[in-house]
Amino acid sequence: MSAAVLTGDAPALSTRSRWTSLILCGAVMLLDGYDLTAMPLAVPHLVQAYGHAPETFGLALSAVLLGLGLGAVGLAPLGDRFGRRRVILIAMPVLALATFGTAAGQSVEAFTAWRLLTGLALGACLPNVTALSAELALPGRRASTMTIVSMAIPLGAAGSGLVVSPLVAAFGWQAIFILPGLVTLLLLGLLWMALSESPAVAGDVEEGKGSGAPLVQLLHRPIFYVTALICVLYGVNAAALYYINSWVPTVLPDAGFTLETAAHAVSLLQFGGMVIGLLLARMLDGGRVTVVLATSYGAIALALLGFGLVPPTRLGWGILLLIAGGGISGVHVAILAVASGLVPPRLLSSLIGLAVAVARIGAIGGPLLGAAVIEGNVGAALFFAFAALPVALCLGLTMLLPVVRRAARPAAQSSESEKSLSPRQAVSIGR
Numbered sequence: 001m002s003a004a005v006l007t008g009d010a011p012a013l014s015t016r017s018r019w020t021s022l023i024l025c026g027a028v029m030l031l032d033g034y035d036l037t038a039m040p041l042a043v044p045h046l047v048q049a050y051g052h053a054p055e056t057f058g059l060a061l062s063a064v065l066l067g068l069g070l071g072a073v074g075l076a077p078l079g080d081r082f083g084r085r086r087v088i089l090i091a092m093p094v095l096a097l098a099t100f101g102t103a104a105g106q107s108v109e110a111f112t113a114w115r116l117l118t119g120l121a122l123g124a125c126l127p128n129v130t131a132l133s134a135e136l137a138l139p140g141r142r143a144s145t146m147t148i149v150s151m152a153i154p155l156g157a158a159g160s161g162l163v164v165s166p167l168v169a170a171f172g173w174q175a176i177f178i179l180p181g182l183v184t185l186l187l188l189g190l191l192w193m194a195l196s197e198s199p200a201v202a203g204d205v206e207e208g209k210g211s212g213a214p215l216v217q218l219l220h221r222p223i224f225y226v227t228a229l230i231c232v233l234y235g236v237n238a239a240a241l242y243y244i245n246s247w248v249p250t251v252l253p254d255a256g257f258t259l260e261t262a263a264h265a266v267s268l269l270q271f272g273g274m275v276i277g278l279l280l281a282r283m284l285d286g287g288r289v290t291v292v293l294a295t296s297y298g299a300i301a302l303a304l305l306g307f308g309l310v311p312p313t314r315l316g317w318g319i320l321l322l323i324a325g326g327g328i329s330g331v332h333v334a335i336l337a338v339a340s341g342l343v344p345p346r347l348l349s350s351l352i353g354l355a356v357a358v359a360r361i362g363a364i365g366g367p368l369l370g371a372a373v374i375e376g377n378v379g380a381a382l383f384f385a386f387a388a389l390p391v392a393l394c395l396g397l398t399m400l401l402p403v404v405r406r407a408a409r410p411a412a413q414s415s416e417s418e419k420s421l422s423p424r425q426a427v428s429i430g431r
Contacts, residue, residue: 235362
């Protein structure tokens with residue numbers, strides 16, 4: 001076995017090819033971030049154009065999330081069997097077709113169908129892009145690379161809010177979808193010419209190791225313990241994330257803040273998530289994964305409980321929001337970086353896809369839990385205190401990481417999964 005395999009290096013890839021591929025992965029994430037938010041931004045214009053009530057578009061708004069979950073479970077694992085590059089190149093023209101189809105839609109049913117197809121394409125694409133970014137990262141820089149690439153999603157979402165108004169003013173609401181459709185086709189050409197395959201996965205596919213059913217393998221012991229832990233941890237973290245992000249603009253005015261301040265708080269959560277995510281990634285690259293995650297969840301829980309102790313001022317509660325909300329958002333990316341070091345490369349897209357699908361359940365449940373808490377008129381401080389419960393559960397799950405890794409180690413060694421870790425990470429991930 002070569003030294004490159006033992007250390008997790010990506011053999012047969014030049015530095016230029018590796019960086020070009022990572023930039024293209026970021027471009028896909030950027031475009032997908034735009035696509036995820038395009039429909040909510042289009043609804044006000046569709047209401048004006050067709051005279052439908054806004055609530056009639058509820059199913060169309062949910063369709064992309066449903067499709068994303070189905071695609072992540074049913075289509076993303078194909079990347080483990082046939083190669084990440086191949087699945088991405090197939091998903092991109094489907095995404096372009098769905099985007100153009102949405103622009104041509106004239107009924108709620110048509111919008112729902114096209115957005116469902118959009119979600120399926122995104123579900124197939126995103127886990128494979130995430131896995132590919134992990135496997136193309138430089139040795140000792142996996143978590144940082146995955147975090148930076150993933151940050152393109154919120155950047156794409158933020159960019160959509162900036163370009164929609166001038167697009168609609170100049171070309172009509174259809175331009176909200178026509179522009180990204182054209183960009184998708186352009187990006188498809190660049191991906192075809194320059195996107196590299198994961199050397200580890202390419203080797204498995206050539207040797208026939210990718211012919212099995214990855215999802216089935218994830219459900220076999222002892223790998224099942226890793227699957228269960230990562231999926232539950234990611235899903236509960238998503239519930240806490242959406243619990244806070246969905247209701248902060250509503251809760252803060254009840255504590256005496258202005259609507260403008262509440263809106264700024266949402267931006268603070270996004271900014272904090274990116275900054276803290278990068279800091280966590282750098283620490284994860286240094287090892288001691290369990291210590292880093294456990295410390296992060298402890299700080300988040302203390303910040304959430306701190307809302308009941310700190311007077312509601314812009315500075316005091318702003319710092320608490322930065323630590324709590326930004327911390328949960330930052331850890332959300334870190335969990336996938338941890339997952340990339342726990343299973344063989346030939347199972348990584350399947351694990352990420354399954355975790356993304358479970359996180360959709362958390363993303364739905366979190367806001368519903370928040371609504372129930374708000375309905376009880378408990379006040380802002382107690383609202384945030386309730387969020388400490390799922391965070392405490394995440395802390396407990398994090399403490400199981402060393403146990404799960406030890407249980408899964410025989411299977412990992414037999415499938416040569418250690419090639420996905422640097423020696424330092426292989427030793428320290430269970431600490």
